[in-house]
Amino acid sequence: MPNALHASASSEQLGPIPRELATIMWPELPALLDEIKTEVVRAYPEFAEVFAGPHGRFVHAAIEQSLTIFVDQVVRPSVPSPLRDEMIRTFGRFAASRGGSLDTLRGTFRVGARVALRHTKKLGKRYNLSPVFMLSFADTLFAYMDQLEALASEGYLQARSSAEDNQDELRRKILRLIASGSGTPRATLVELAERAGWQLPEELTLVALSAGAHPARTALHGDVLMDLGDPQPYLLVPGALHAERQASLVQALGGARAAAGPTVGPAGAADSLR
Structure with a gap:
């Protein structure tokens, strides 16, 4: 075994991982990959479906590429790793598309780091690696996992931002179709609403706003649709404008003027707005 791996704890200093480690690690990668997948599923059971599903091969390849x-x-x-970087960003985007949380995504990398360290500790005993070497390895490993976690988070946040933009645009499209009274089939509106993460109500109320009004989005319930880009801006409030809705609307408007039409079914939205 190379001397670099057998230096005594008294003389060895924390620093770069000896290159000889690669000789030890290469044969261990397939088993380590399987162990990481097993532990990820144990910690996050929803990943069992991911590994078994149509994207399982990609996720497997992303882990394999990261270890390699x-x-x-x-x-x-100093060797760059553009393929690995993009695969990990894609993994983050995939996690976002499945509706997974950012905490869960980050947690999978922490599980991977713990498994890799545990596996290497076993190798340390087998090859009599010094304690100081193992400390150096742990520092390097966790720094590397931090890089992967940052790349995955970047992809995740990009996907979430894009999805939110798409949903906002879909909601504006739904609002315009309903408010225009164009006779869009209900089935079409329901399909668009599902894609936008919104539920088409049986009844709704249109609220006309004064020109230039900019209601505070955070003061309104998430199911309220709005189009502030129209020269005559307006809101769509699902259901009747009951006391709670009125209170939140007054707060959101901050003194701007508004007029509520009658509560109607979706087909009568244009009349409510007029």
Whole structure:
């Protein structure tokens, strides 16, 4: 075994991981990959469906690429890894598209780091690696996982931002279709509403706003649709404008004028707005 891995704890200093580690790690990667997948599923059971589903091969490949690059960088620390970077960002985007939380996404990398460290500790005993070497390895490993976590978070947040933009645009489209009285089939509105994360109500109330009004979105319930880009801005409030709705609307308007039409079914929205 190379001397770099057997230096005594008294003489060895924390620093770069010895390149000889790659010789030890390469044969261990397949088993380590399987162990990481097992532990991720144990910690987050919803990933069992991911690994077994149509995207399982991609997720497997992303983990494999991450492990391979880690060992590669032990040998050649300056080697760039654009393929790994994009795969991990894509994994983050995939997690966002499934509706998973950012905490869960980050947690999977922490699980991976713990498993990799545990696996390497076993190797340490097998090859009699020094305690100081293991400390250096742990520092390097967790720094690497921090890089992966940052890349995945970047992809996740990009996807969420894009999805929110798309949903906002879909909601504005639904509002215009309903308010125009164009006779859009209900089935079409229901389909668009599902894509926008909104539920088409049986009854609704249109509220006309004074020109230039900018109601505070945070003061309104999330199911209120609005189009402030129209020269004559307006809101759509699902259901009747009861006391709670009125109070939140007054707060959101901050003194701007508004007029509520009668509560009607979706087909009568244009009349309510007029």
